[in-house]
Amino acid sequence: MNPAPLVPAVGEVVEVRPETASGDIKTLRVRLPEEDRFSFRPGQCAMLSVFGVGECMISISSPPTRPEELEFSVKRVGRVTAALHELEPGECIGIRGPYGNGFPVEELRGKGLLVVAGGIGLAPLRSLVNYVVDRREEYGPMRIVYGARTPQDLCFKEEIFRSWPGVPQVEVHLTVDQGDEEWTGPVGLVPSFLEELAPSPEGVVALTCGPPIMIKFVLEALQNLGFDDHQVLTTLELKMQCGIGKCGRCNIGSRYVCVDGPVFSLKELRQMPAEY
Amino acid sequence: MSWALPAVDALAARLLEDRLVDAVLGWARDPDLPWQRYPHRVDEPSRVGELVWDPFCAPGLAKLVFRMTEGGLKLGVLARGCDALGVWRLIHDRRIARENVYLLGLPCPGMADGVRVWEECPEAFDAAGWEDHGSHWVAVPTGIRLPKERFLLDKCLQCQVRWPRQCDEVLAVQGGSWNPFCEDRYRQVRQLEELPLPQRFDFWRGWFERCLRCFACRQVCPACNCESCSLDQFEPNWLEREVGVATQFIFHFTRALHVAGRCVDCGECQRACPVGFPLGALNRKMMKDMEDLFGVREPFVPQESEPLGEFALDDPDEFR
């Protein structure tokens, strides 16, 4: 039994990388002391804290196959995320976790993967993508469909433009809501772009994460493409405070998102009250 | 004086029939709990029979009127003195549009603590109607007499606003504005003022320790109608959610000062508090100061212009 599950370990920020031109999303690379390191699975989260400001739940965007350092991609939306954005290399950060179920990487083995993400929603899926890249032979073909408002708002540019497209059996399809002078790729919303690409559901599991409105239409698009409810996984985002299934805040139906989620199949989602 | 329920029903029905209002807000019997009356809204003239007006209509209605009229609903309100002043508070604070409310004034002989009556005299609830005999409520036809001295709600024992003021009409029944149980509205305040400072501090500290900070006092208060309360703010975080004597001081004193000169003395905070915090004493201290310092004769009656709600360039006192 963890003697104090709500007390974070103290790690050190190694790098702070702005992901977008506006700076509203930054990736923090963090190193934990050896004795505080934990193993995790893609899609799990950790509670980050700035002592004196507070805590917030952020998904781990680096893969468990690269365990020395953890990466967290943080969108500035409130008080704590603003404080996280102000951290500089060498500074202290509180971390506790890992929380949640993560993606079922064992069950996904041998299957084709369709990763559909919008904006910062790629962060938890990036962990999965790099996990699969590192264990390429264990999984089927992987198609990544990713969009953002503008080319400037696309995250993880090094990976989506350079490293991932070069990996065998990995395809990256990018779209933006609004292009700019340099953008030569497709322009359009993720759900309709997905329907145009028309991926086959055969032997494939779709994983989607992004703004609620995008998820809503992506789920519809997947249904139109013939994906079964159990073939679709998505993540829920609810206000969380304890991360350990005790504070009641992320309760939805009989589930606690921090313990039973954030990853749910569409089948499970349909059995839950629509309070997210 | 009788409680004249049929007359109340008739008035409510007329307002609905004449389309003067879209709905009438009053009280209804709780079918599960004999002693309880809860706020009830009637939209059809045929359903005015669901309304009740008897000595157990405890909840104040003003704060509900605020929310209900937000969408432009025209609402008739069965209003005792406390309810009417609460609604006027919200009108003067520009939270309720005057034309959206029709105040049906009901002179109030005071309300009973229903749970206590239920515990001590459950047969009282067999009554078909009630009469007011000044010091007692009398059940009709059983003749059971309930002494007010024993059963009045705290807020009604201290009440100084029994007569429904500034209403569109007042149900013409007997009943005055005088409350024989409240001869000196500042008695408790004076007693506290006379205590030496350390004892006075201990008095309040004892209550602060007991307060659960459930926010019931704030939520029922018609003067607490800010769109976002400073006590909920995170940036800056005026009030920590941690509960200690210091933060309780901040909570209660901020609230008392924010409603100073605006409190209508409806006593709802006192009624809602589950642990009996003497919020009335805090608010009446503010009222007494309004009288002493600004010469306001009835500081609980909302006015178009109020001493603490005004800014004058020739204000004699420097802001320091």
Place this chain on the structure above:
Amino acid sequence: MKLVRGSDMLRWLRRCGEGRRWVVPAKEDRHWLFAERDGPVVFPPDYRNATVGPKGWLLPRSEPILYYRWTGGRVSVTPAQGWRPQVIYGVRPCDLKAIALLDSIMASEPWPETQYLTRRAHTVLVGMACTAASSCCFCTSMGVHPAESYAADLMIYPLQGEEYGVAAFSEVGREWLAQLEGEEADAAFSPAVPALSLPMPTSLEDLPGWLERRFDDPGWQRLAWRCLSCGLCAYLCPTCYCYGISDVDRGGAGRRVRWWDACTLPDFSRMAGGHDPRPTTTERVRQRIMHKLAYHPARQGEILCTGCGRCIEYCPMGIHLPAALRLLGGDGR
């Protein structure tokens, strides 16, 4: 069960509980509360249950989780140690059952809540069977019995006049009871009958399903429109345990605290950025009742209401469980 006279019982309890904090029902002004006193007391006849139950002595209104201090750009963190050995005395079966429920929630895997569990492990619970009902209690409707021991280490059964029966239900309880001189006997105890019997639309086992089928019922709105969004029901509820966490900073040092929160308060589920999955009182009141009567039973197999009646007695706007069941059952009012 051992039979004992009241004065002997108090002497024995005081001796066994020496060195521990005593938390006992105390009447302050007109209200009964659980407060720290120097020992157990004889209850006056008007004690039925406290307005504010013993919950706060196990899960405090607010308490530090950790202390932090910044020095030269580094931070040091110390976990809080917030417990003292205590006896909570005079706890009614509804509250004892509630503590048993809290125990199972706080012990649940994969992250047992050690701060609560440690405090709990250092607490001796002395229960008191009910001889008189509160005006709003309805324990039997929820399958709770007014003489059952539940989480208690020791139970006291008031018999005739000055005579009490005492029985033990745990290791500590048996140790304590062994030190009590009293006649071993099987005394018949007839507990109080709860004041209310709820209009149950279905059996307790079927209640979660019955409620889930009514998730979209207009009855929720007819109940919740008059909710004023305070946290009174949750704070008085012996099984409501939701909490929030925030930092109290005092310039370079401070503490992280957790405090009671309530799903009926407007900002409970509002996220940074503004999205709120439960924006009105309808969703919030529904969440509170569904969590108790449907979601928790589906998760851990037990109803999260023990029928203490506090929410019925104290809600300033008369929102309560019987009304919910009736409105959802199709009664239009």
